[in-house]
Amino acid sequence: MLKKSFTWLLIVMLVLGVLTGCGQKPTATPPVEEAKGEPMVLKYNLGEDIKTLDPQLNSVINAGIVLVNTYEGLMRLDKNEKAIPGMAEKYEVSEDGTKYTFHLRDALWSDGQPVKAQDFEYAWKRALDPALASEYAFQLYYLKNGKQFNEGQANADAVGVKAVDDKTLEVTLEAPTPYFLELTAFFTLFPVRKDMVEKDPENWARNPETAVSNGPFKMTEYKMGESIVIEKNDNYYGKDRVKLDRVDMAMIVEASTALTAYEAGDIDLIDDIPNQEIERLKANDPNFVALPYLANYYYIFRLDKKPVDDVRVRKALTLAIDRKAIVENILKAGQKPATGFVPPGLFDANGKDFRETNGDFGIDPNAANIEEAKKLLAEAGFPDGKGFPEIELLYNTSESHKAIAEAIQEMWKKNLGINVSLANQEWAVFQTTLTEGNFVLGKGNWFGDYGDPMTFLDLWTSYSGKNTTGWKSPEYDKFIEEAKTTTGQERFGKMYDAEKLLMDNYIVMPIYYYTDTMLIKEYVKGWKKSILGYLYFDEVTIEK
Incomplete structure (x- = not known):
């Protein structure tokens, strides 16, 4: 849904460029692929350049794909779009369904700092703060006094989210909400670090130095209008299920140009197929998928x-x-x-x-x-x-x-x-x-x-x-x-x-x-795309 025209030469240069991009910090036990000298890299076309990578300001799918792979909420979603433990390893709900108490697991940000309940409280109140003008603020109106705060009729202290201590988050809702747990897996409710945001309020989320994250990957490179690179986050609590070393995301706007790159082997996965090519691909390409x-x-x-x-x-x-x-x-x-x-x-x-x-x-x-x-x-x-x-x-x-x-x-x-x-x-x-x-x-x-x-x-x-x-x-x-x-x-x-x-x-x-139409090379295994449109890379392997 988001594409940009590139010349063939630029596509090749892009792929070669990101392959020699930023390296990971050394770890005590290097991944098997690094030991072999062959990092496992997925090449994906993200499409058009993103407007923002700020979780509380984003409202579009392509940036959302970056966010769901670099951040994690209190819950994450299984293959049936149901909530399973994420940053919260357990929770309790009151009998009337309006109060949730989340208990955070031991987890770290990509820079090694602990993930705290205060990071969630800050992020949620930030999303509701009228000064931020988040298009998705209404997704937090379920919180007690959330709408009132967003409309300037209550202060932040009245909002129904509170960090009791570093590992305990109490959430009070206006009314029972059957899908609230699933909402906590949505990017507007992802935690962010106050110290990083305040270093550069306008551009912190585009800068790998300040865009610390708590998900399976971390952003290590962003070139406006050209590419984004995310790499495995070795501080992620679930890093053992992450096999990829890196995902190189091109920004090719035109679907026909992206298809050319895919068929030439320069892209492994595209999810915007030119309409005029669909019948041919359905008939001739076993890797064509419609979800x-x-x-x-x-x-x-x-x-x-x-x-x-x-x-x-x-x-x-x-x-x-x-x-x-x-x-x-x-x-x-x-x-x-x-x-x-x-x-x-x-x-x-x-x-x-x-x-x-x-x-x-x-x-x-x-x-x-x-x-x-x-x-x-x-x-x-x-x-x-x-x-x-x-x-x-x-x-x-x-x-x-x-x-x-x-x-x-x-x-x-x-x-x-x-x-x-x-x-x-x-x-x-x-x-x-x-x-x-x-x-x-x-x-x-x-x-x-x-x-x-x-x-x-x-x-x-x-x-x-x-x-x-x-x-x-x-x-x-x-x-x-x-x-x-x-x-x-x-x-x-x-x-x-x-x-x-x-x-x-x-x-x-x-x-x-x-x-949802996609083309995925046969050697890309373990991919998941939800009915909501988000691609997850945390269990992907490349088996050439």
């Missing part, structure tokens, strides 16, 4: 911009596209047409699929509803598209995003008689443009952070840092807040109501639900 993905692809509207300030226009644009044609003719990797915001595969308290239960909101997954779309556009004052102003659809630079945008542009022209121009921006600029609200139509995608519909629905609260539409609905906020303080099917009922309100207002235009 389930808890993720969706959609367009968003900026509600204070004409003509999309009119719900009839938003609905007309949503109904006038053929989703089946997009997934079958452009994407070709088993993606499914989207008819709601929450993807399939999440189940309510009665065991029913959330997506199937809440319906399709009038969106036909197999065809455009042209007649209804034209009727709505006429009611909005634009019969057969006459008088409709040319608007711009903005997406971040990607061959796939471009192909989808061009197809939808043509559908709107043919089915509604309107002209929509296309514009692309590099990822970092695109994120800023959306955040500032300088768009009419914008591309969006969301990858679930945990296995519950809430990970998709609380994006659209009026206080969410990820809600860049300008939509603020007290009714929607109330549904979400009530869902966070109730349990069982009542809780899911509130989430059903929230999604219905979101879709009835056509704040977002669902397009498709992802599959």
Whole structure:
């Protein structure tokens, strides 16, 4: 999902350069591979350059992949996305489900300093501090007074996280949260060291000298727009399961360029496949993999911009596209047409699929509803598209995003008689443009952070840092807040109501639900990619 064009020569230079990069500190018992003089190195294409590697500020997948391999939370996730002990070797929960007491294991940061409960308290309160302006602060609203602190209505001391001593962390929640343990494995809740952050508040996370970490790997090199290198962290408590010496991460933006590098043997693993190559690779490459993905692809509207300030226009644009044609003719990797915001595969308290239960909101997954779309556009004052102003659809630079945008542009022209121009921006600029609200139509995608519909629905609260539409609905906020303080099917009922309100207002235009396509060399063993989109390297081996 993040790529950058490199010339062939630059790709070769990059690979050769990182192979002679920083070495590890000597250890008492060198890894077998080092003793042989052949370090075990995985070469992976990270894609576009990252905006930040600060756990409390990051909000995107590619930087998240770096973070989940270099840091570790109180819990980590097993292959089923369930919480297992991480930095906390054990915990207790109160009978009412609102108080957790975590007991930290003996663990070290990559510079040899002990990991302390105070590091978690500092990080969580830092994420909530309004001065930091973290887009993911809302992931900590589950804490007692977390939302109040973030909104300036309480002080940090009132927040429900406290280091009792170096090894004991007490956490108090506003209400029972069934997925709280899984949330502690999410990067916003990773610990960070106060002394390192304060050395260089703006750039500490990009500098290997200050970006100390507590996970299986540590960052040893960062070259803006070129590469990131992470190396085995010999101070990690679970270092025995880590076989790789190093992961070299290139930043090749264009999927076709990355594929060329992969097929030439310069990259071992890529996870953004050019759409036009998928059928060939599916048929001919045994290393092509398509995995389930808890993720969706959609367009968003900026509600204070004409003509999309009119719900009839938003609905007309949503109904006038053929989703089946997009997934079958452009994407070709088993993606499914989207008819709601929450993807399939999440189940309510009665065991029913959330997506199937809440319906399709009038969106036909197999065809455009042209007649209804034209009727709505006429009611909005634009019969057969006459008088409709040319608007711009903005997406971040990607061959796939471009192909989808061009197809939808043509559908709107043919089915509604309107002209929509296309514009692309590099990822970092695109994120800023959306955040500032300088768009009419914008591309969006969301990858679930945990296995519950809430990970998709609380994006659209009026206080969410990820809600860049300008939509603020007290009714929607109330549904979400009530869902966070109730349990069982009542809780899911509130989430059903929230999604219905979101879709009835056509704040977002669902397009498709992802599959995760990858190419992985046959000699790369032990890799794991979660349904949430994160690659884990801690058990990978290279067996050539």
